[in-house]
Amino acid sequence: MTDASAPAGLNTEEAVKSYYGKTLKTSSDLKTSACTSQPGQLPKFIRAALGSVHDEVTSRYYGCGPVFPTALKGASVLDLGSGSGQDCYVLSKLVGPEGRVVGLDMTDEQLEVANKYIDYHTKLFNYSTPNVSFVKGYMEKMQEAGLESNQFDIIVSNCVINLSKDKRAVLSEALRVLKVGGELYFSDVYADQDLPPGIREHEELWCECVVGALYWKDLYKLAKEIGFSTPRLVTAGIFDIEDKSYKEFLGDAKFVSVTYRLFKLPETSSEDATVTYNGGIEGFEEEFNFDHGIVFKKGEECNVKAGLVSILTHSRYQKYFTICPGEKKGPGKCSKLEKDPFEYCAERGNKKGCC
Ligand SMILES: C[S@@+](CC[C@H](N)C(=O)[O-])C[C@H]1O[C@@H](n2cnc3c(N)ncnc32)[C@H](O)[C@@H]1O
Incomplete structure (x- = not known):
């Protein structure tokens, strides 16, 4: 390695x-x-x-x-x-x-x-x-x-x-x-x-x-x-x-x-959250593939794990999402790490x- x-x-x-x-x-x-x-x-x-x-x-x-x-x-x-x-x-x-x-x-x-x-x-x-x-x-x-x-x-x-x-x-x-x-x-x-x-x-x-x-x-x-x-x-x-x-x-x-x-x-920790993709990413207005297993659909509330919440909160993606920490609504979205x-x-x- x-x-x-x-x-x-x-x-x-x-x-x-x-x-x-x-x-x-x-x-x-x-x-x-x-x-x-x-x-x-x-x-x-x-x-x-x-x-x-x-x-x-x-x-x-x-x-x-x-x-x-x-x-x-x-x-x-x-x-x-x-x-x-x-x-x-x-x-x-x-x-x-x-x-x-x-x-x-x-x-x-x-x-x-x-x-x-x-x-x-x-x-x-x-x-x-x-x-x-x-x-x-x-x-x-x-x-x-x-x-x-x-x-x-x-x-x-x-x-x-x-x-x-x-x-x-x-x-x-x-x-x-x-x-x-x-x-x-x-x-x-x-x-x-x-x-x-x-x-x-x-x-x-x-x-x-x-x-x-x-x-x-x-x-x-x-x-x-x-x-x-x-x-x-x-x-x-x-x-x-x-x-x-x-x-x-x-x-x-x-x-x-x-x-x-x-x-x-x-280094701050995040907690699981309900997130909603609000659209706005060029070329991915209706849905946005984050990785091999996660597709966010515009307007869909979904429950995501703390690791992904941290990414969405601190990265350039933050402005495209509504993030409600601690809430558990909608389908769970996760991909196998x-x-x-x-x-x-x-x-x-x-x-x-x-x-
Ligand atoms: C396989 S080519 C890929 C080039 C380019 N990314 C592409 O997709 O066409 C590898 C390139 O990485 C550069 N490279 C390899 N090792 C490097 C290093 N340690 N630091 C900087 N450049 C490096 C080489 O000079 C070469 O241009």
């Missing part, structure tokens, strides 16, 4: 920089589908934003899932491992001119492509000044990259944290730079087991976002130790490793790409692109 299972004999930082900076030219150069598995259907307005991103940027997309949470207008967003910038440009459109997006990446060639199209997208979106910037740096050391504490509403990351040898440092830094009530909403690759260190030494499979994957249960442990709320599964999709030699090398290990949301909440993502995919009866 963390330092203990990081590959001892591999300089992952240099290998990853060289892979994304020099070896790969476009997404079609990838050897596995880890980086391009795409669970879920996107809403129309997000597909439209995606469709407007410059071709050179999208041709170098290596993400594994959607990183576009709801209620983004005016938000400040940080993208860890922003690559050529595709998600940043979509987010630039979604946060609007009052919001801002910062992409952080360590690889010069990726930053070069991302920076090249700032003016293009600023004009396209009709903004008077750019609301996107790209910063060079390491996600394990965001202070060094000049990212101050408590400044972002949302952090996204798409198929990047698996590439880090020090996932604890990444999540700790993410917690530091988030505002209270902010969230880490990210897609990444997970394994169905704690991979043995020997497997983690495979340089190409590390760079392909496979053998750096956390055992999915370890994310819950890590999140708790660091101080995030319990991770909530949004969507997931299993992908197959097709290459025969990779398959043999990996043995019985299985991999899944999952989108999770984790919140930074104050620590949901097994492999089980989630199996329940949907497909292996790729489920939900």
Whole structure:
């Protein structure tokens, strides 16, 4: 999971920089589908934003899932491992001119492509000044990259944290730079087991976002130790490793790409409450999917557990809800915490692109 299972004999930082900076030219150069598995259907307005991103940027997309949470207008967003910038440009459109997006990446060639199209997208979106910037740096050391504490509403990351040898440092830094009530909403690759260190030494499979994957249960442990709320599964999709030699090398290990949301909440405790979604979130006027199991319907009173009450009370979602602490009205809404993502995919009866 963390330092203990990081590959001892591999300089992952240099290998990853060289892979994304020099070896790969476009997404079609990838050897596995880890980086391009795409669970879920996107809403129309997000597909439209995606469709407007410059071709050179999208041709170098290596993400594994959607990183576009709801209620983004005016938000400040940080993208860890922003690559050529595709998600940043979509987010630039979604946060609007009052919001801002910062992409952080360590690889010069990726930053070069991302920076090249700032003016293009600023004009396209009709903004008077750019609301996107790209910063060079390491996600394990965001202070060094000049990212101050408590400044972002949302952090996204798409198929990047698996590439880090020090996932604890990444999540700790993410917690530091988030505002209270902010969230880490990210897609990444997970394994169905704690991979043995020997497997983690495979340089190409590390760079392909496979053998750096956390055992999915370890994310819950890590999140708790660091101080995030319990991770909530949004969507997931299993992908197959097709290459025969990779398959043999990996043995019985299985991999899944999952989108999770984790919140930074104050230490004060909340109690169960009756909450009502009042509408108002762009694209989700009538109902709003909070995670894989919870759908809020506009005007429906429902009973939710303290953990979710705390999220709704302290996050950007607060203004869209009426919250009555201590009351128990309407149907209970909860989703299974620590949901097994492999089980989630199996329940949907497909292996790729489920939900
Ligand atoms: C698989 S690509 C994903 C890029 C982008 N998120 C996308 O969806 O296209 C991984 C990216 O993360 C960057 N990266 C990997 N490890 C990093 C680290 N420790 N700090 C900053 N960037 C990192 C790489 O340079 C690369 O651009």
